[in-house]
Amino acid sequence: MSGRQMQIGEVADRTGLSLRTIRHYEEVGLALPTARSQGGFRLYTDDDVARLLVIKRMKPLDFTLEEMRDLLTILDQLRSGAIGETARSDLTKRLAVYRSLVEERCDKIRNRLSDAEQFSSELSAELREHRH
Structure with a gap:
């Protein structure tokens, strides 16, 4: 896992998923952010992005x-x-x-x-x- 953490906007750009979709996957327990910032912002790692991409590939199937x-x-x-x-x-x-x-x-x-x-x-x- 990379030590670098990204906010949800960057994750959306990297995955092609909307912010709403990423939040939905969090709400249903499929892809939780690794951490939250002190301000409460979701923080994601490269592993989290990889998980979201797996979910994205399952959706059209x-x-x-x-x-x-x-x-x-x-x-x-x-x-x-x-x-x-x-x-x-x-x-x-x-x-x-x-x-x-x-x-x-x-x-x-x-x-x-x-x-x-x-x-x-x-x-x-x-x-x-x-x-x-």
Whole structure:
């Protein structure tokens, strides 16, 4: 973790998330700032930014808050290194389930995008046909 701390505006710039969204993720317990300044301003580290980027990547895949919370917990526990082999094995299995879920959802998005691109091509053809 970097010792450098950022205020929420810089975090918003770095993540592409709005201040409101970052505050919402704090309110629901997904991404808490590491600290607060004496004036009460949220202070974030590079690790906090990385966590927000993980959440940002989950959002378009329609993860529920509960799924996000569970996956973040799994990642936190695996990264902590302070777990036994049995726990690590269980966490790894759960992570593999999420990985499969992500692939499944990515396939759905690819299919939707393909349909949208086909529709765009059809409309372009219509425009070419009807232009004077």
